[in-house]
Amino acid sequence: MCRHALIIFVAAAASLAQPGVWPISTSAARFSFLGDAGGIVSITDRADGQQLAAGGRQLLFELAFTDPRDPSAKRTYVSNLDRGALHGTLATADGTTTLTLTWRNLAERGVDVVATFTAREDDPLLRCRLNTSFPDGQALEFIKFPMVTLAAPLHAGGDDAFVCGSTKGGIYHRPSAWKSGRWQGFGQPGNLAAAFGCYYDAAGGVYTAALDSSGTPKGLGVARSDTGLVLQWYAGCYALGRYSVDYDLVLAPFHGVGGTTWQHAADLYRAWAEHQPWAARPLARRVDLPAWLRSGPAMVRFNRDWLARPDDAKTWLRDYYQRHWSGVPLVTAYWGWEKVDTWITPDYFPCFPDDATLGDLTKFVRGLGGHTFFWPSGYHYTLTHNKQADGSFAWDDRARFDAGIRPHAVLGRNGQLLTRDPSWLRGGQTVTMCPGDPWTIDWFNHTGREIAARGGEMLQIDQVVGGSYPACYDPAHGHPLGPGRWQTDAFRRQLTTLRDVGRQVERDYVVCFEEPNEWYLDLIGYQDYRDWETLPQADVEPASVFGYVYHDYVPLFQSNPRAGDRLMMAYELVNGQVPQ
Numbered sequence: 001m002c003r004h005a006l007i008i009f010v011a012a013a014a015s016l017a018q019p020g021v022w023p024i025s026t027s028a029a030r031f032s033f034l035g036d037a038g039g040i041v042s043i044t045d046r047a048d049g050q051q052l053a054a055g056g057r058q059l060l061f062e063l064a065f066t067d068p069r070d071p072s073a074k075r076t077y078v079s080n081l082d083r084g085a086l087h088g089t090l091a092t093a094d095g096t097t098t099l100t101l102t103w104r105n106l107a108e109r110g111v112d113v114v115a116t117f118t119a120r121e122d123d124p125l126l127r128c129r130l131n132t133s134f135p136d137g138q139a140l141e142f143i144k145f146p147m148v149t150l151a152a153p154l155h156a157g158g159d160d161a162f163v164c165g166s167t168k169g170g171i172y173h174r175p176s177a178w179k180s181g182r183w184q185g186f187g188q189p190g191n192l193a194a195a196f197g198c199y200y201d202a203a204g205g206v207y208t209a210a211l212d213s214s215g216t217p218k219g220l221g222v223a224r225s226d227t228g229l230v231l232q233w234y235a236g237c238y239a240l241g242r243y244s245v246d247y248d249l250v251l252a253p254f255h256g257v258g259g260t261t262w263q264h265a266a267d268l269y270r271a272w273a274e275h276q277p278w279a280a281r282p283l284a285r286r287v288d289l290p291a292w293l294r295s296g297p298a299m300v301r302f303n304r305d306w307l308a309r310p311d312d313a314k315t316w317l318r319d320y321y322q323r324h325w326s327g328v329p330l331v332t333a334y335w336g337w338e339k340v341d342t343w344i345t346p347d348y349f350p351c352f353p354d355d356a357t358l359g360d361l362t363k364f365v366r367g368l369g370g371h372t373f374f375w376p377s378g379y380h381y382t383l384t385h386n387k388q389a390d391g392s393f394a395w396d397d398r399a400r401f402d403a404g405i406r407p408h409a410v411l412g413r414n415g416q417l418l419t420r421d422p423s424w425l426r427g428g429q430t431v432t433m434c435p436g437d438p439w440t441i442d443w444f445n446h447t448g449r450e451i452a453a454r455g456g457e458m459l460q461i462d463q464v465v466g467g468s469y470p471a472c473y474d475p476a477h478g479h480p481l482g483p484g485r486w487q488t489d490a491f492r493r494q495l496t497t498l499r500d501v502g503r504q505v506e507r508d509y510v511v512c513f514e515e516p517n518e519w520y521l522d523l524i525g526y527q528d529y530r531d532w533e534t535l536p537q538a539d540v541e542p543a544s545v546f547g548y549v550y551h552d553y554v555p556l557f558q559s560n561p562r563a564g565d566r567l568m569m570a571y572e573l574v575n576g577q578v579p580q
Contacts (some may be wrong), residue, residue: 006310011210011461014333016574017209017438020034020035020036020418021033021034021035021041021042022034022035022038022088022090022099022101023090024090024097024099024117024119024126025046025097025119026119026120026123026124026125026126026252027046027120027121027122027123027124028045028046028047028124028125028254029043029044029045029046029052029124029126029252029253029561030042030043030044030046031043031117031119031126031251032523033060033088033099033101033117034057034058035061035088036086037057037080037081037085037489038060038080038103038115039058039059039060039080039081039087039147039149040053040058040059040060040146040148040149040298040520041055041056041057042055042325043055043070043148043150043206043251043253045204045215045253046253047204047253047255048203048204050154050155050204051151051495052151052154052206052253052461053148053149053150053151053228054149054150054151054227054229054468055227055271056149056150056227056573057081058147058148058149058227059079059080059144059147059149059230060079060080060115060145060146060147060148061079061080061113061115061130061143061144061145061146061147062077062078062079062080062143062144062147063076063077063079063111063113063132063140063142063143063144064076064140064142064143065077065078065109065134065138065139065140065141065143065226066112066138066139066141067137067138067139068137068138068139068240069137071413071414071415072414075141076140078106078107078109079106079261080103080106080113082106082107083105083106083107083108083391084103084104084105084106084107084108084111085103085104085105086101086102086103087101087102087104088100088101088102091547094158095120095121095122096118096119096120096259097118097120098116098117098118098119098232098389099116099117099118099119099425100116100117101114101115101117102114102115102116102572105518106110107135109135109138110134110135110521111132111133111138112132112133112134113130113131113132113284114130114131114132115128115130115145115146116128116129116130117554118248123254124252124253124254124412125250125251126250126252127211127244127248127249127250128141128145128248128249128250128251129244129245129246129247129248130145130146130244130245131240131242131243131244131245131246132242132243132244133241134241134242134296136240138240138243139238139239139240140233140237140239140243141236141237141238141239141413141482142234142236142237142239143234143237143245144221144232144233144234145232145233145234145245145249146208146232146233146249146251146294146550147230147231147232148208148230148231148232148251149227149228149229149230150199150206150228150229150230150231151228151568152175152176152199152224152228153176154199154200154201154203154204154205154206154230155201155203155204157192158201158202158203159173159174159201159202159489160173160174160175160176160199160200160201160427161173161174161175161199161200161201161213161262162175162184162196162197162198162199162222162229163197163200163221163265163545164186164192164196164197164198164220164545165186165192165193165194165196165197165266165269165518165545165546165549166186166189166191166192166193166545166546167190167192167193167465167466167515167516167517167529167546168191168515168530168531168533168542169187169531169542169543169544169546170531170540170541170542170543170545171262171540171541171542171545172184172222172539172540173539173540173541173545174539175199175222175224175229176224176229178224180224180225180226181223181224181225181226182223183222183224184221184222184223185219185220185221185234186219186220186221187217187218187219187468188210188217188218188219188466188517189217189465189466189467189468189487189488189491189517189519190219190465190466190468191465191466191468191515192219192220192466193466193515193517193518193545193546194269194273194379194516194518194545194546194549194550195209195210195211195212195218195220195269195518196208196209196210196220196265196266196268196269196283197209197220197222197231197265197385198254198262198265198511199222199229199231200210200254200260200261200262200264200265201260202259202260203255204253204255204260205253205254205255205260205264205265206231206233206251206252206253207250207251207252207253207254207265207268208233208249208250208252208268209250209253209268209272210233210247210248210249210250211247211248211249211250211272212247212248213247213276213277213390214247214485214488215488215489215492215519216235216246216247216484216485216488217235217236217471217484217487217488218233218234218235219233219234219235219482219487220232220233220234221233221234229468231459233249235483236482236483237482237483237484238471238473238480238481238482238483238484244282249289252268252380254268255306262543262545263548266545266548266549269549270549271359273518273549273550276518276573277522278518278519278520278521278522279521279522279550279553280516280522281522282552282553283552283553283554283555285551286494286525287527288525289508289510289525290373290508290510290525292369293329293371293510293525293526293555294511295329295529296328296329296555296578297326297328297329297330297331297371297578298325298329298330298331298578298579299330299331299332299333299373299557299578299579299580300316300321300330300331300332300333300578300580301332301333301334301335301369301561301580302332302333302334302335303336303342304335304336304337304342304352305336307334307336307337307352307353307358307361308352308353310357310358310360310361313361314361314364317330317364317365317368317370318319318368321368321370322368323386327369329369329370329371329372330365330368330370330440331370331371331373331458331526331557331578332365332370332371332372332373333373333375334372334373334374334375335375337352337354337358337374338351338352338376338377339352339353339380340385340395341385341386341395342424343377343380343462343463344382344385344425345376345380345381345382345430346376346377346380346381346382346393346443346447346576347378347397348376348447348450349450351454355454357421358454359454359455362417362454362455362456363455366455366457371457371458372455372456372457372458373456373457373458373459373460373463373526374442374451374456374458374459374460375459375460376447376448376451376460376461376462377462377463378444378461378462378463378469378513378514378552379410379432379433379434379435379440379444379464379469380430380431380432380433380463381397381401381405381409381430381431381432382395382397382425382428382429382430383396383397383401383419383428383431384396384397384398384425384427384428384429385425385426385432386425386426386427386428387427387428394430395428401410401431405433406432407476408434408437408439408440408443409431409432409433409434410431410432410433410434410469410470410471410472410474410475411472411473411474412470412473413473413482415473417431418432419431419470419471419529420432424505429526432469432470432475433473434469434472434479435469435472435490435491435493435494436472436477436478436479436486436487437477437478437479440479441490441493441494441497444494444497444498445494445497446508448498448501448502448509448511449501449502449504449505451502452501452502452504452505452506452509456506457508457509457510458509458510458511458512458525458526459498459502459509459510459511459512459525460511460512460513460514460526460528461494461498461511461512461513461514462502462513462514462528463493463514464491464513464514465514465515466513466516466517467488467491467512467513467517467520469487469491471483471484471487491520492519492523495511495513495520495523495524498511499511499523510524510525510526511523511524511525512525512526512527512528513528514523514559515528515529515530515559516528516529516546516550516554516556518546518549521550521553521554524554525554525555525570525577526554526555526557527554527555527556527557528532528557528559529544529546529547529557529558529559529577530558530559530560531543531545531546531547531558531575532568532571532572533560544556544575546576547575547576547577551575551576554580555577555578556575556576556577557577557578557580558577558578561580
């Protein structure tokens with residue numbers, strides 16, 4: 001024990017002998033943290049000696065607090081740049097070096113933060129963790145860590161780009177040319193499907209990832225600042241007293257042979273991801289899925305107009321599908337099957353146009369070797385739909401909701417019912433039911449059972465993008481307040497029980513949800529993907545990022561195909577997606 005203490009003292013003293021920095025090295029880079037503030041001041045790529053950090057006094061972490069007694073109170077912020085005593089230690093043992101930076105009484109608010117950075121001689125990754133403690137009267141609601149400000153561009157003359165594992169993929173070209181203040185954020189669950197990102201050009205780049213097997217909600221953001229490009233991991237929470245980032249957030253330079261691309265960063269991430277619980281079995285070994293799904297199906301979508309003309313759908317199936325695609329399993333997705341109108345929840349049954357007509361169509365489809373696919377709208381509960389000139393609504397379900405369903409809905413941070421006014425409700429309003437309440441899981445499973453009873457073989461939990469739903473603050477539901485790991489656990493329970501309920505009726509019942517999230521790959525059998533949908537910014541190029549990492553784990557299909565778009569069809573085929 002005394003020998004180890006001596007090592008720590010000598011190493012710490014040696015670091016302070018340098019010009020005010022704490023150094024730590026991986027096999028790929030030398031990192032330096034500013035001695036009086038702790039921000040990353042230098043990242044030297046050991047492959048070519050290139051300086052990748054912007055330098056200067058930079059943020060390493062930022063914590064947002066509120067008054068737990070006042071939900072309407074504004075957030076106040078504490079960061080590594082605030083006044084507070086910073087102490088560091090640097091220890092090396094068994095080839096592992098650990099830098100521990102400790103801040104006491106930050107901003108004179110009693111906030112203590114301990115950040116640890118671990119490096120190995122045979123590992124390119126710098127591994128970052130953080131824990132914080134703080135007095136009563138403060139609720140931690142948001143954390144950014146680690147934050148690193150990179151040089152932008154990384155190399156002179158490089159065509160720089162940012163890519164992350166977002167639900168839609170996408171290459172953000174030339175972020176070095178963004179206006180200062182531009183920000184892009186990607187949350188998981190939500191629009192971050194695989195928890196990694198990279199900033200790069202042809203000469204090299206910086207890779208970052210969250211190596212989290214347990215499913216803690218988090219996000220990855222990229223922002224242009226006055227001094228560089230800021231990569232930052234963040235998490236929403238509601239913590240009293242203490243909070244820990246108990247999984248590794250990693251940073252590393254990376255290179256590719258013959259020029260660096262985002263695929264080289266994705267390869268680093270896959271090397272970790274393929275050992276995670278959700279990737280235990282690739283699609284070819286998924287004996288829990290029907291053989292037809294593993295053999296490579298095609299897909300067609302019938303909307304409400306087609307369902308109103310089932311004979312026309314049958315003609316298409318006979319004259320086109322049977323003639324040209326005989327022997328290829330066909331997924332037939334139904335849009336507009338809901339009783340009231342498309343996407344109007346949850347009074348779904350009897351289905352449109354009526355159960356007998358739709359049932360006849362599903363039997364016809366199955367007789368040809370097709371498979372029926374329904375998309376109920378997740379945890380939405382439509383209160384009102386289609387506002388009329390006199391202020392009334394064509395559909396008004398508020399009385400039934402208030403009569404016994406309201407206690408199971410999501411409450412916001414202010415303790416009030418969380419409502420939305422989506423465009424498809426045409427002036428109406430919806431709320432979200434909370435799956436952290438066991439009642440909601442049973443409620444949705446009832447829908448799944450009814451769909452199976454009507455011939456449905458596949459079900460997509462729609463409008464729950466990447467498995468995301470609003471964090472709930474209702475203490476009566478039995479889950480912790482605010483965002484947390486409980487949300488991931490609840491959605492896994494939903495997928496597991498929904499599949500089991502469906503298979504009581506349909507032996508090969510398959511479940512999935514809108515847009516991907518790696519955490520649930522072992523439970524789903526089909527994946528809504530939208531990487532062809534170009535993001536609004538003109539400098540974003542479609543890229544099948546999630547498909548690149550997980551192409552052999554789940555069949556991917558474009559949710560919104562465009563008839564006659566041959567370029568889109570070619571993109572689907574090149575990227576191994578289900579043809580439509």
